[in-house]
Amino acid sequence: MNARERIAAVIALQKPDRVPVGPLLDHYAATYSGYTNAEIMMEGDKRIAAVIKTATELGPWDMTFLADTANAVLLQMGVAIPIKLPGRDLPANVIHQFQETEFLKPDDYALLERKGMMRFMMEIAGRLKPEWKGLRGLVALMKAIFEYRRHVKMVRSRGMEVAVGFVHPGVLYEYFSLGRGITAMSADTFKRQDAIVSAGKVWARGMANLAIRSARFCGVARVFIGMSRASPDFISRRNFEALVLPDLEYTINRLVSAGITPVLHCDTNWTNFFDLFLRFPARRCILELDGKSDIFKAKEILGGHMCIMGDVPAELFVLGTRDEVLAYCRRLIETVGKGGGFILSSGCSLPVNAKVGNVRALYDAVEKWGWYS
Amino acid sequence: MARHDELSDLGKALAELDEASVETLVRQSLSQGIAPDEIITELSAGMGEVGERFRKKEYFITELIYSGEIFKHAMAMLQPLRKTFTGGKAKGVVVMGTVQSDIHDLGKNIVVTQLECAGYTVVDIGVDAPAQRFVEAVVESQATLVGMSMLLTTAFGAARETVDAFTRANLRDKVRIMIGGAVTNENVRQNIGADFWGKDATAAVDIARAVYQ
Numbered sequence: 413m414n415a416r417e418r419i420a421a422v423i424a425l426q427k428p429d430r431v432p433v434g435p436l437l438d439h440y441a442a443t444y445s446g447y448t449n450a451e452i453m454m455e456g457d458k459r460i461a462a463v464i465k466t467a468t469e470l471g472p473w474d475m476t477f478l479a480d481t482a483n484a485v486l487l488q489m490g491v492a493i494p495i496k497l498p499g500r501d502l503p504a505n506v507i508h509q510f511q512e513t514e515f516l517k518p519d520d521y522a523l524l525e526r527k528g529m530m531r532f533m534m535e536i537a538g539r540l541k542p543e544w545k546g547l548r549g550l551v552a553l554m555k556a557i558f559e560y561r562r563h564v565k566m567v568r569s570r571g572m573e574v575a576v577g578f579v580h581p582g583v584l585y586e587y588f589s590l591g592r593g594i595t596a597m598s599a600d601t602f603k604r605q606d607a608i609v610s611a612g613k614v615w616a617r618g619m620a621n622l623a624i625r626s627a628r629f630c631g632v633a634r635v636f637i638g639m640s641r642a643s644p645d646f647i648s649r650r651n652f653e654a655l656v657l658p659d660l661e662y663t664i665n666r667l668v669s670a671g672i673t674p675v676l677h678c679d680t681n682w683t684n685f686f687d688l689f690l691r692f693p694a695r696r697c698i699l700e701l702d703g704k705s706d707i708f709k710a711k712e713i714l715g716g717h718m719c720i721m722g723d724v725p726a727e728l729f730v731l732g733t734r735d736e737v738l739a740y741c742r743r744l745i746e747t748v749g750k751g752g753g754f755i756l757s758s759g760c761s762l763p764v765n766a767k768v769g770n771v772r773a774l775y776d777a778v779e780k781w782g783w784y785s
Numbered sequence: 786m787a788r789h790d791e792l793s794d795l796g797k798a799l800a801e802l803d804e805a806s807v808e809t810l811v812r813q814s815l816s817q818g819i820a821p822d823e824i825i826t827e828l829s830a831g832m833g834e835v836g837e838r839f840r841k842k843e844y845f846i847t848e849l850i851y852s853g854e855i856f857k858h859a860m861a862m863l864q865p866l867r868k869t870f871t872g873g874k875a876k877g878v879v880v881m882g883t884v885q886s887d888i889h890d891l892g893k894n895i896v897v898t899q900l901e902c903a904g905y906t907v908v909d910i911g912v913d914a915p916a917q918r919f920v921e922a923v924v925e926s927q928a929t930l931v932g933m934s935m936l937l938t939t940a941f942g943a944a945r946e947t948v949d950a951f952t953r954a955n956l957r958d959k960v961r962i963m964i965g966g967a968v969t970n971e972n973v974r975q976n977i978g979a980d981f982w983g984k985d986a987t988a989a990v991d992i993a994r995a996v997y998q
Contacts, residue, residue: 415836425868437951459796496888506886506939507939509887509888509889509937510889511888511890512889512890552896594846594850594891595850595894596852597847597851598846598847598848598849598854599851599854601847601851602802602847602851603804642844645845646845646846646847647844647845647846647847648844648845648848649846651847678968704967725972726938726968727938727968727972729938729968729973729974730938730941731941731973731976740989763937763938763939763968764938764939765938765939766938
């Protein structure tokens with residue numbers, strides 16, 4: 413099997429020849445390749461060179477991200493939050509950091525409904541970055557998408573598969589949680605439910621359209637969906653079902669209907685909502701976990717329903733020994749990977765200060781223990 | 786801690802996140818001549834119930850934060866009237882900060898609010914705080930508990946350096962150090978040389994209670 417066939421097999425919950433490996437690569441590409449984090453974020457040619465070097469030399473991996481979450485244009489378009497960037501606000505060799513403020517205001521729910529998703533997103537981009545006001549933001553976005561498509565071809569020509577064709581920032585609750593800040597969003601969760609529900613529909617419809625078009629244009633039939641602050645760490649099941657689940661289900665169904673696999677990128681602990689994910693289409697989604705959710709419980713509940721991806725924890729890459737990483741990978745392969753439907757990956761992004769031997773251990777683990785007889 | 790059915794109407798309103806009723810009941814209490822400290826005691830009991838529900842997984846981070854905001858709003862009404870305050874000894878002082886090289890303040894702020902609601906005085910030294918700033922804050926405030934927050938694995942070194950700074954200042958045996966944040970766990974605590982790892986804001990309050998008991 414080649415990488416593409418392996419990934420297709422695990423999504424369909426079939427047994428491939430070997431467990432595929434596909435870490436979430438962003439800033440670590442700078443560490444490994446010797447570029448600065450600023451260069452990775454601002455310069456597409458250096459970013460893709462770093463991605464290819466890292467994914468090839470520490471694998472070859474079956475699947476790699478294109479350092480999407482370290483792409484300054486896409487990142488600033490996708491999140492409504494001021495970002496401190498390396499080389500601009502921070503030293504060139506550190507990663508970007510979010511500045512949590514109440515950047516979006518209560519009136520922005522209504523503004524979104526009036527303007528529609530795309531015009532709203534461009535207005536927010538212009539607020540964050542004045543040089544993107546008006547059509548200039550749209551031009552920057554289009555350029556980034558064209559560049560992305562070119563990078564997809566470069567990676568595929570080396571026999572690797574690209575993880576996603578578009579990074580969907582998540583349903584409105586997620587997008588506004590970052591933009592409003594968690595304090596204001598916590599109050600909104602109880603005081604502005606109608607606005608969240610109403611604007612959420614507009615956001616979900618518009619963002620699904622953009623995701624489908626972009627993924628098709630880039631030629632990768634998978635879309636990352638950001639999921640973090642709607643987890644059971646943050647909100648009750650009742651509020652999740654009222655404020656999040658309808659938009660999430662709509663988004664997933666739209667993507668699946670368009671032949672696209674949603675990659676549910678779940679940061680924080682989602683274990684207590686796993687049962688709700690059984691309502692999503694079977695054999696059509698990837699559940700990507702970051703080391704905080706119980707991936708073994710995910711296998712029990714969802715193993716027969718969706719592909720599971722993860723979840724070597726960040727601190728293990730940094731503080732653990734190579735043998736400890738190998739042991740954890742082996743446990744994942746032999747339990748979560750049992751019978752197929754599993755992609756070995758990092759829990760969220762590979763940390764920028766991960767030990768090289770610990771990252772290399774992912775590929776070594778699937779080569780040693782990941783072959784299905 | 787008072788059980789829910791033992792709470793006053795004000796305590797119950799806060800526990801139920803009923804912001805409007807909390808404001809009304811605080812005003813009513815004041816107009817009836819009830820001392821601000823007595824009202825604060827009722828509010829604190831309500832916050833205790835919120836914490837209890839969080840531990841039982843009936844409440845989550847949004848409830849925790851929203852209750853803290855309601856509490857702070859009520860305190861803003863009461864604070865100017867506390868000239869006659871008599872009971873007012875804080876339970877203890879806690880220095881809280883996000884370690885150097887990390888500017889995330891979400892987790893830290895949640896812990897700060899919960900500690901304050903539980904009756905502790907918090908010296909919040911902000912984000913990207915150098916080791917020496919933690920030491921200075923402890924010297925100035927005489928705190929015996931320090932909380933270090935971090936969201937990045939690259940902040941582990943700065944956290945270690947902060948613990949070392951207390952050792953160099955001959956304060957390590959006088960302060961207890963707790964860590965918290967998305968990338969932390971018991972292994973990270975050991976690696977950094979801290980005394981406690983708090984997995985969430987209520988765990989941090991429990992640690993403060995243990996230190997200041």
